[in-house]
Amino acid sequence: MHAWPASEVPALPGKGRDLRIHDTATGGLVTLDPGPVARIYVCGITPYDATHMGHAATYNAFDLVQRVWLDTKRQVHYVQNVTDVDDPLLERATRDGKDWVELAEGETALFREDMTALRLLPPKHYIGAVEAIPGIVPLVERLRDMGAAYELEGDVYFSVESDTHFGEVSGLDTAAMKLLSAERGGDPERVGKKNPLxxxxxMAAREGEPSWDGGSLGRGRPGWHIECVAIALDHLGMGFDVQGGGSDLAFPHHEMGASHAQALTGEYPFAxxxxxxxxVGLDGAKMSKSKGNLVFVSQLRRDGVDPAAIRLALLAHHYRADWEWTDAVLAEAVERLGRWRAAVSRPDGPSAEALVEEIREALANDLDAPAALAAVDRWAAGQASAGGADEGAPGVVSRAVDALLGVAL
Structure with missing residues (x-):
């Protein structure tokens, strides 16, 4: 599977700062020191609907991670998956009377278009679950053969008790895990499981559903968590720098994935x-496909909204915050984009050196994009009120905003 084209990232004078970022597993800020090649895995979409603002906000956050690393003169090895076979996709295809493959391919293509328009840097490896199946099967067989997995009526389950670190990613207690498992694709009430979690x-082949040769596992299809584990281990290995996604993935997806990998390799940590x-919410509820309360990137683009304004609307909120999408949020972003473009269109302006360092410091401090935007606002206000004698400043600001925030002025 191919990703989308990369926009050019301008080189800036000087060097960026190492990233301090909030780690869910420890509950606090950690300073990342990736070495010359930074490794990141971000969980991708299940392609049964277009890219909504919740998706865009998540991928925008990890685009900032890449940009901070690139500014430190590191290379970035970024991997993302596409869950192109899963129950929600199959259910949507049945509901709409579409072929599930055609639905997945169409929505994945639209996602690529949205990512290109928003100028989000593409992954080096963009891997679909279906194409990963040949690598998934041996991992499941290995877990079963080593006693970390077991069969139940043809299905194969992972035993969470096989990983002594289970629970350390999310930090949740058992009761909370059971509730979330039931809400997020698990089956804690199934009779015969060794542990409800x-x-x-x-999953053994079901009538009317797609299935693949699973070797000694029989025909079937992979579970959700092992898909990402197989892709990450193949392309990044253990101990990569960042496992990323929306906060709803901390449990069960990232918790289970970490345990799968740690049981398989005997190494710790997975990430x-x-x-x-x-x-991101709309009308008082989390924006989600199941609720249907969605604002789509593609629809905004069709309505003539500049993708740079969409990106500024995302950047106006701290990546870890829950927030509400409104018309006012977009209007503020459109107005900000206009002010910034007017400021950098002038032949000279206030010195930009301090501004570049302010943006760098803000982003290195747990991706504080709102602080970075405020810094550019102050420079633009100074440009509008007093101008300046630095003929190169507007160009430097334009390149810095592009390189560090992904916004083309």
Whole structure:
């Protein structure tokens, strides 16, 4: 599977700062020191509907992570998956009378278009669950053969008790885990499981549903968590720098994935930091496909909204915050974009060196994009009120906003 084209990232004078970011597993800020190549895995979409603002906010956050790393002169090895076979996708295809493959391909193509328009840097490896199945099957067989998994009526489950670190990603107690498991794709009430929290690794073929050759597992399809584990281990290995996604993935998805990988390899941790973006709401509820309360990036683009304004609307909120999408949020972003473009269109302005360092410091401090935007606002206000004698300043600001915030002025 191919990703989307990369926009050019301008080189800036000087060097950025190492990223301090909130780690869900420890509950506090950690300073990341990736070495010359930073490794990041971000969980991708289940492609049964277009890219909504919740998706865009999450991927915008991890685009900032990449940009901070690039500014420190590191290379970035970014991997993202596409869950192109799963129950929600199959259910939507049945509801709409569509072929599930056609639905997945169409929505994935639209997602690529949205990511391109928002100028989000693409992953080096963009892998679908279906194409990963040949690598998933051996992992499930290995877990079963080592006693970390077991069969139940043809399905194969992972035993969470096989990982002594289970629970350390989310920090939740058992009662909370059971509730979230039931809400987020698990089956804690199924009779015969060794532990109600045990997640499915391989689902035996069901009538009328797609299935693949699973070797000694029989025909079927992979569970949700093992998909990302197989892709991450293949392309990044253990101990990569950041596992990212929305806050609703901390449990069960990232918790289970970490345990799968740690049981498989005997190594710890799966990722050095678990980073989670907040939820975007609409009309008082989390924006979600199941509720249907969605604002789509593609629809805003069709309505003539500049993608740079959409991106500024996202950047106006701290990535870990839960926030509400409103018409006022977008209007403020459109107005800000206009002020910034007017400011950098002038031939000279206030010195930009201090501004570049302010943006760098804000982003290195747990991706504080609102503070970075406020810094640019102050420079633009100074430009409007007093101008300046630095002929190169507007160009420097334009390049810095592009390189560090992904906004083309």
């Amino acid at each position: 045990d997640p499915m690794l391989w 050095k930091a678990y980073v989670h973006a907040g939820m």
